[in-house]
Amino acid sequence: MATVTHDNEERRDPRRWWALGALIASMLVLGFDSTILNVALPTMARELGASTGQQQWMADAYVVVFASLMLPAGLLGDRFGRRRMLIAGLAVFFAGSLAGSLAGDATSVIAARAVMGVGAALVMPLALAVLPSLFAPDERTKAVGAVSAASALGMPLGPIVGGWLLDHFWWGSVFLINLPMVAIGVTAGVFLLPETCDPSSPKVDAVSTALTAAGLGSLIYAIIEAPSRGWGDPLILGLLAASGILLTLLVLRERRSVRPMLDLALLAxxxxxxxxxxxxxxxxxxxxxxxxxxxxxxxxxxxxxxxxxxxxxxxxxxxxxxxxxxxxxxxxxxxxxxxxxxxxxxxxxxxxxxxxxxxxxxxxxxxxxxxxxxxxxxxxxxxxxxxxxxxxxxxxxxxxxxxxxxxxxxxxxxxxxxxxxxxxxxxxxxxxxxxxxxxxxxxxxxxxxxxxxxxxxxxxxxxxxxxxxxxxxxxxxxxxxxxxxxxxxxxxxxxxxxRESARTRAEKNPAMARAPEDVRQ
Missing domain, CATH: 1.20.1250.20 (MFS general substrate transporter like domains)
Known part of the structure; x- marks a missing residue:
């Protein structure tokens, strides 16, 4: 048994921990971008003359696109190669961050944030999906935990890093900080990550993707614009109605699909x-x-x-x-x-x-x-x-x-x-x-x-x-x-x-408490 273990250790790619480090850097960037912009919004509002509605869109453009494209992005990785799509996602995120740092008005910032949302939608699911090809089961839990922790750690670090950057540089630095870390992720993806795919995965449903993005976008645009236009404004009412229709069509389409992209049956x-x-x-x-x-x-x-x-x-x-x-x-x-x-x-x-x-x-x-x-x-x-x-x-x-x-x-x-x-x-x-x-x-x-x-x-x-x-x-x-x-x-x-706690189960049945874990399950 010892010999087998030794052989397995030799077959493992010694570069896997370097690859993990690069994935952690990429996920840390996504964690930053969930909070780093919030502390920059007042500065950007002052220097760009952005209204409250525009500030909402600066934050929401990223999240709406991220939410709309996460599922199809994961399927693209399954079908065409997780490594290839992960690198593409990092490249798109890089381009969006660069555009954001160079933007001269609120509209350009919103557009750059939307591009970053496209990249994030590819990176988030695929960063986890490539881990099984890098790590054996005995190391996989540690690797998944490290990648997940990096995303979570970015949230509290985002306001600190963003605040420090804004005190020393111009507001575009909150976008520019992403570039070196994303570049590390791209380089690691090219040289360290193996390619994996699953050709049998469901095809990306372009119609469902469009219905999701249009439905969510219409809903959020209506909510953001309602305070200035009024809830009875024809545009607001039209957008709310359109959102309801589009999302209803999405649900009906996914329920009829043999292999749905958005598996709504799970919510039953x-x-x-x-x-x-x-x-x-x-x-x-x-x-x-x-x-x-x-x-x-x-x-x-x-x-x-x-x-x-x-x-x-x-x-x-x-x-x-x-x-x-x-x-x-x-x-x-x-x-x-x-x-x-x-x-x-x-x-x-x-x-x-x-x-x-x-x-x-x-x-x-x-x-x-x-x-x-x-x-x-x-x-x-x-x-x-x-x-x-x-x-x-x-x-x-x-x-x-x-x-x-x-x-x-x-x-x-x-x-x-x-x-x-x-x-x-x-x-x-x-x-x-x-x-x-x-x-x-x-x-x-x-x-x-x-x-x-x-x-x-x-x-x-x-x-x-x-x-x-x-x-x-x-x-x-x-x-x-x-x-x-x-x-x-x-x-x-x-x-x-x-769901009863372990202590409650033990009090009800002491024999079960002493039983091996696999028997209790």
Missing amino acids: RRDLLLNTLAATLVMFVLSGLMFVLPQYLQAVRGHDAFATGVRMLPMMGGLLIAARGTAPVVARFGPRPVISAGLTVLAFGAFLGSRTSVHDGYGFTALWLSLVGLGFGFVVVPAMDAALGALPTDRAGSGTGLVSTVRQVGSAIGIAVFGSLLAGAYTDRLDTSALPHGAARAASDSVVGAHVVADRLGDRALAASANTAFLHGMNLVLLVSGIAALVSALLAAALLPR
């Missing part, structure tokens, strides 16, 4: 559906808060970009603490009470945050941010674990893609809904009666724009009004987030499938 499994919805809800809430918070810290509190990134760490700290402590708690009590408790903590943190006033210090903000992060971590980890654990083994690939896509959709809608809620409340409360038309419009576009106008005119009353109006909008966002989380906590406690 109650445990998978409910746990996926729980994970999606917290992504919805977190994405909205990550859009609102940097504007509060920079425009209202007056912190620079780096200080803003540092002050967002309590939320990420709470998230990481919860993520590390979830496993033993779930093992003892089961996922249902942990998810319900996490949603309750998230709701309490949001309700506490909704009491923020213009005069509160940072200590109060750090307190409720920590609770929000803690609640988020205790929901998303067990919910995702339970959702993926509910997948049939023969449909794990399509099921994982479906769960990831639904979560990305939740993120995109969270940015759109909470950004629009903030924009509407801010505009209603802002006093621009004494301003000329052009200045009033610029001030109404965003709190950053209001401060630019106030500084130019020396109008302290406008700055104070903008701060009060923004706090009103932010507190409304937090209040709605708290209500949604609390209702979800009650529904989770009532509806999530009950």
Whole structure:
């Protein structure tokens, strides 16, 4: 046996760890880009004159394209080569990042972010898909964990890195930082990764892909534009109707397909559906808060970009603490009470945050941010674990893609809904009666724009009004987030499938507790 093991070790590619390092660098970039732009938005709004709606699109263009193309991108890799498509995805991401760093207006930034979303959709599923060809089963778990951890680590690092870059360079540096790390990933892909494919995988359904992208895009465009146009505007109503029709056609098409790209039949499994919805809800809430918070810290509190990134760490700290402590708690009590408790903590943190006033210090903000992060971590980890654990083994690939896509959709809608809620409340409360038309419009576009106008005119009353109006909008966002989380906590406690903890099973049947693990299963 020892000889066999030694032979296996010799047959393993010694370059596999270098390849893993390059994949980790690539995933770290994707993690950065989920949060690094948030801290840059106030700076970009000031220098590019971007309205709140344009800022929402800067964040959402990436997420909408990412969510729409993740499933077909994975299938392209299966059919035409995972290594080839992974390198193509990194190259597209490189091009989008370069274009973003050179953009001269908000529209160009939005277009560059959409291109980056195309690249990310290829990289995310295929970075994990190539690992089985690199690592034997005894090393694969460690490799998958390292790649997944890199993506998660990018989230708390994003605001810090972005803030430091903005304090020392121009705003385009938050895009330029991607280039060397992506270049490492491309080089490693060319020289280190083996090619694998699965010609028997389902074909990419161009019609379903188009229906997904058009349906989600129409919905999110309507939500973002509604505060300025009004919910009764014919364009908004038309877009909402078009979105409903397109997404209905998608569902009907996928249900009739023999080998669907979007395997909606999996959502008929109650445990998978409910746990996926729980994970999606917290992504919805977190994405909205990550859009609102940097504007509060920079425009209202007056912190620079780096200080803003540092002050967002309590939320990420709470998230990481919860993520590390979830496993033993779930093992003892089961996922249902942990998810319900996490949603309750998230709701309490949001309700506490909704009491923020213009005069509160940072200590109060750090307190409720920590609770929000803690609640988020205790929901998303067990919910995702339970959702993926509910997948049939023969449909794990399509099921994982479906769960990831639904979560990305939740993120995109969270940015759109909470950004629009903030924009509407801010505009209603802002006093621009004494301003000329052009200045009033610029001030109404965003709190950053209001401060630019106030500084130019020396109008302290406008700055104070903008701060009060923004706090009103932010507190409304937090209040709605708290209500949604609390209702979800009650529904989770009532509806999530009950799975007994190991301790409970042992108390009911001591003999089973002493049995080997494979017998107990």
